[in-house]
Every structure is written in C-alpha cells, then in structure tokens.
Amino acid sequence: MADLANGINAWIFLNEDEPPNTNYNSPDSCFQALINYKTYNSATFLGLAFFVIAPASNGYTIEIGNASHQGGMSNQDYLNAVLHDARQVNPNIKFLATMGYSGNNTLAGIFANGGDPQAQATAFANNLVTYLQKTGMNGLDIDWEGYLSDTMTKDQFRILFTTIRQVFDQQPVKYYLSFTPASPTKSTDYPTVNSAFDFVSPQFYDGSSLPEYTKAGISPSVMGYGAQFEPGNIAPNSSAQQVWNVVSSGFQSGGSQYSYQDIFMWRLNSGNFQFEQAQFMILSQLANPPSGNAFDDTAIIAAAGNPIITQVTVRSGDVLNAIQSVNTGTGPYNTGTQNNETGVFTTLQHGGNSGNGQVATIPYNDPIVSISGYTGTWFGWQCVLQLTLKGKSGTTYGPYGSMANASSRNAFSQVAPSGQSVVAFKGSTVTVPLADGSQPAIIANLNAVFA
Structure with a gap:
C-alpha cells in the first residue's frame, strides 16, 4: 500500500x-x-x-x-x-x-x-x-x-x-x-x-x-x-x-x-x-477509508452535481452484506476525461465481502425512485435483512437478502419526492461474530438520498 x-x-x-x-x-x-x-x-x-x-x-x-x-x-x-x-x-x-x-x-x-x-x-x-x-x-x-x-x-x-x-x-x-x-x-x-x-x-x-x-x-x-x-x-x-x-x-x-x-x-x-x-x-x-461504521455518499454525489445512479452492486445472503453505487452525469461541469459527454463516479463499497454479489444496471431514463425492504434482528444484531430497489417505470431490482435466520422483521419504504430520484446512500455497518468463527460486516441501517 x-x-x-x-x-x-x-x-x-x-x-x-x-x-x-x-x-x-x-x-x-x-x-x-x-x-x-x-x-x-x-x-x-x-x-x-x-x-x-x-x-x-x-x-x-x-x-x-x-x-x-x-x-x-x-x-x-x-x-x-x-x-x-x-x-x-x-x-x-x-x-x-x-x-x-x-x-x-x-x-x-x-x-x-x-x-x-x-x-x-x-x-x-x-x-x-x-x-x-x-x-x-x-x-x-x-x-x-x-x-x-x-x-x-x-x-x-x-x-x-x-x-x-x-x-x-x-x-x-x-x-x-x-x-x-x-x-x-x-x-x-x-x-x-x-x-x-x-x-x-x-x-x-x-x-x-x-x-x-x-x-x-x-x-x-x-x-x-x-x-x-x-x-x-x-x-x-x-x-x-x-x-x-x-x-x-x-x-x-x-x-x-x-x-x-x-x-x-x-x-x-x-x-x-x-x-x-x-x-x-x-x-x-x-x-484514507472512513473510520467508524457510518457511511454517507451525499457530499460526494452533491459535489458531482447529483448525477443519476446507473449501477448498484449488492452483496447479500441471509441479509444485506454490502452496497455500492455508480453514478453517471451528463451536466456541463461533470464531464469525464475519457468521454467528454459523461462523468462516471464510483463510490466506495459499504459493507463486507461476504454473501453473493449481484450487479443491477439502471437505465438512465428509468432512475431508482424508491427503496424498500425489511430491517430486523439477525443472530442478535440489528441490520437490514432485505432490500428492493424500484425504478420510475416500476421495474424492481431484488429483493436482496433471503432473511433466513432472522428472529424479527420490520418493513420499511423510502420514496423519492416527485421529480427526484435516489442519488446516493447513507447508513452504517456492523460486524457480526458468528458461531462458525466468521465475522461478516453487514449493513446495519440504510437510507436513500434523494435529489
């Protein structure tokens, strides 16, 4: 390093x-x-x-x-x-x-x-x-x-x-x-x-x-x-x-x-x-990876002009293990260096590398307008059990997380105001010590950022 x-x-x-x-x-x-x-x-x-x-x-x-x-x-x-x-x-x-x-x-x-x-x-x-x-x-x-x-x-x-x-x-x-x-x-x-x-x-x-x-x-x-x-x-x-x-x-x-x-x-x-x-x-x-468990991509994406999310990578198994977004902008001040028509911003992965990875490609004309799913208790730890993303057209991505081994669950839903979409995520992670000796980092809570 x-x-x-x-x-x-x-x-x-x-x-x-x-x-x-x-x-x-x-x-x-x-x-x-x-x-x-x-x-x-x-x-x-x-x-x-x-x-x-x-x-x-x-x-x-x-x-x-x-x-x-x-x-x-x-x-x-x-x-x-x-x-x-x-x-x-x-x-x-x-x-x-x-x-x-x-x-x-x-x-x-x-x-x-x-x-x-x-x-x-x-x-x-x-x-x-x-x-x-x-x-x-x-x-x-x-x-x-x-x-x-x-x-x-x-x-x-x-x-x-x-x-x-x-x-x-x-x-x-x-x-x-x-x-x-x-x-x-x-x-x-x-x-x-x-x-x-x-x-x-x-x-x-x-x-x-x-x-x-x-x-x-x-x-x-x-x-x-x-x-x-x-x-x-x-x-x-x-x-x-x-x-x-x-x-x-x-x-x-x-x-x-x-x-x-x-x-x-x-x-x-x-x-x-x-x-x-x-x-x-x-x-x-x-x-300099952020210290602590909290994450918030709001400022980075706002500095970029709040470009649309065009890709989400999710890792999940029983629960939501990790999330990472890619935003693509077409504004006059966020053009990239390789293709002057677009600026591509890849945020850091939040969460660990356990679970299975899946990539959702989001059409630029059908941005994500809501997130929903379940939070609850998994082996004694509060976390996001399951996540579903929904595009403006109604297309859904997920659900991510089977909710196996969850002892409680509570539904949640966050919907973008009219004319806005999800542009970033913020939340926190937690490391869970399991009986098999593994310690996966998972998403403890998650919130959408709208613009």
Missing part, C-alpha cells in the same frame, strides 16, 4: 471562474462548492496558483499574480478568501504558494540583473519567509516547466533551493518545499531536488513516466504522483479508482519497492470542476 506521507493534495488556479460569469461569492461557483461539500477536508496541502516574484526593499518577494473577476474582485481577494474559508472547513490544511512557470516574473527573474547569486537567493528566501508568516501559508511549490525551467541555470537552481531549504529549517515552524516537474530537464540539479525538497510530484498527465525521473536522478524516496481529472493533456486520469490502483501498489526502482509520498492533483476549478472535486473526494476515501 502507498505510504502517502504527504497526503492527498490539489491545486486551485485562482484566475479561473467556473461556471462562466460567476465570481468567488456566486452561490453556484466552483469555489463555493469546495466549501458547501467540504471538499477541503480531503486535502493535506492546497497549492494556490500562480505566484510571481515582486520587488522588495531588499531583492524580491512573492505575490499572487494579477487577474480581475466579476464584481471587481481581484486575485488577492480570492487568495484571502480561500485561505480563510479552506481553513474554516479544514483547520489542519496546509497552503503552498505555487510559483508561475511563464512570463517575466518567474523565479528566474531573481537572478536576471546580475550580481551575487548567493546574496540574491538569501534575500529572496528571507523575504519569502516573511510573506509566509504574514499570510499564514506553509510553503512553496515549484511548477517546473516552460520559461522557468528553460531560463534558470543548474547552478542557480542549486543555490536558490538549497538556500530556501536552509532558511526554512531555521524557522521555529515547519515550512515545506514541493517540486512538481512536467518533465526532466538539463537545468534541474537533482542532488538539490533530493536534499532540499520535501516531496516531488511529477506531472504524469503531461506524458512523462516515472522511470524518466528516477533515471534522471530523483530519489525514489521523495517521489509522489501528479494526477489530473480534466481533459486536454496527453494522459489525464479517468477516475479516482484508476489513480489509486496505480499509487496503492507503489513502484519498483533499482530492485527495491517504494511507496509514493503523495498525490497532487491539477486542479479543483476547471471547466469540469464537479468531476474533479467529486473524484478528489473519492480518492481521499480510497487512501
């Missing part, structure tokens, strides 16, 4: 508003969705893009790049709002200032006017710490590509990032340095990457491969995984499960097995932000 010492992370590109003609405060904006559905809870680090260098009284410091938004808001307004709102949702979130890779004010500009490179790097590092302290941010993220990687020399790379590391390490609190390259370059000083940076997340969605980076000289021990859930690049990811299948198995390098140190995702606010945000939340659950 992946260690993911530095967690599940994502970027936000502050310049862009989605849907078009919204701003940060619009009720339907991508930024409000991050708050409403608590997407920030899934992030360890949040990279805010893109920062540039700016003159200071001594050398250079950083500032957020300029952009204007509806209603007269600026990128600085957006930065202030994200820093506040994300921390309100997730007090433990850490913020990285992601440096721009193009234009006239990249990090290479620190050295543009000649002078002593070490003095320039030291002045910048000190000014950077002052900025981070003032804003409450936690470190610097380097998007290594384009003009920046073409312009900065290997010596400048070594001097700058070694100096930042040294100044960071002199502080009473931990500051982080992250490296997110699009490809190996001749201007990268790889010993500095391995010694100065806390983690490295290659942009694999740009088409580069892990062996390219390890062969170039990046230590496998700092390697993370760069993911993307928007179309357009060479190799965007198709789903949270696809990313997790790669990352969870780790990788081989030099005859040894390694774990990825993080997943860094570009980004939470593109033109298919509902797909991105929901996949990010699912990915976080895959990496």
